[in-house]
Amino acid sequence: MPRALRRAQVLAIAQELFTSEGFHHVSMDDIADRAEVSKPVLYRHFPSKLDLYLTVVDARGDELLSAVDAAVAMHPPGEVRPHDARAILTGVVRAYVDFVDGAGESSALLFESDVRHDLEVRARVERATEAVTRRLQSVLAEVAGVPPETAALLAPSVAATAQAAATRRLRSPDGSSARDTATLVARLAWGGVADFVPGGSEDDADRSVEPDDLSTQGERGPLDGPGDVRPA
Secondary structure, rough: HHHHHHHHHHHHHHHHHHHHHHHHHOOOHHHHHHHOOOHHHHHOOOOHHHHHHHHHHHHHHHHHHEEEHHHHHOOOOOOOOOHHHHHHHHHHHHHHHHHHHHHHHHHHHHHHHOOOOOHHHHHOHHHHHHHHHHHHHHHHHHHHHHHHHHHHHHHHHHHHHHHHHHHHHHHHOOOOHHHHHHHHHHHHHHHHHHHHOOHHHHHHOOOOOOOOOOOOOOOOOOOOOOOOOOOO
């Protein structure tokens, strides 16, 4: 098997095992056995179990960052536009939902890693979350006009809310579409952020943001817009 394909195979198996068993309960022997390779071959690809684990985590993190960056790039910084900031916020939440939908339980390697005893390793595991927080902080400050110090405090809360909602949807599905989940969670987040945005309260009257424009999936749900929550 070509080296690149062998490496990809090992990474896929390692991801499955780390997700189901956790870092500390998986050995290099386990991975080598499942991949049907010798340990010397495995170590030629990855010098240690930690290196292999972090490679898996980095790959998941890059997927999340790519999705978030795509949402943020829809509206480059410039003029203060609360409406654009709200649209980006919806897109970022949707990026989390789509990422968790695609990654499944392996998303926990980013959000609930059991390898946090070493500060350097912890920083590496949390790299993607920190990067997403910086993106959100930039959006709130540069696009929405939120004071930088305030944006630095709000951004982690928005990211944590999106992560929690996406993870709950995976583990306790209630039939809500990805679109509806992103719409509702973004509305919740925006309700808290809007008070810090110049003109943000006035923007609540504008219901023209369409979450379908924020995703390539384009599925329709029972909600017509970010502000339209119909009573049961």
